[in-house]
Amino acid sequence: MNWWFLWGAYFLWNSYVFVAMWRDKRRAKLHRWRIPETRLLIMGAAFGGVGLYAGMKCFRHKTAHLKFVIGAPLLIVVNLAMIGFFYYFTI
Template sequence: MYIYLFSLVFFASIVGFIMMWRDKRKAERHQWRISEGTLWAVAISGGAPGMWLGMMVFRHKTKHIQFKYGLPILTIIWMIFLL
């Protein structure tokens, strides 16, 4: 059971990291963006650690209070849940 949850968080984090990168690129190019609802769905599904890392690496969504504080809180919740 534990390995499945860990795998879920690991792969969802990779997806979340890539989504933050893609959304940042789309924002720079003034293209159609990934919705915040989709980003939150991935974060809640286990992608919060990767999205938080992506937020810091790409400096994306850092001025949005809900992402600035929400992603770290979700990451902590997932880490506690995994332990």
């Protein structure tokens, strides 16, 4: 398995989740349609925890919501554990 490809996909996905957090923050300021919180958390759970947490901190978005304050760092740990699990069992 080509791990460089997987790390590249991981980087791109987390970049997408980061941009989604920026777009949701911008739409909140403009009082427009927002990305549902559940969708943001699902994107974080689908290996996007780093992008979710970085977007939260960088844009100061969703920092008052306990499910994001606790959930985003927890999703990073779960994502890294899953990557380690896949790495361990494929080599």
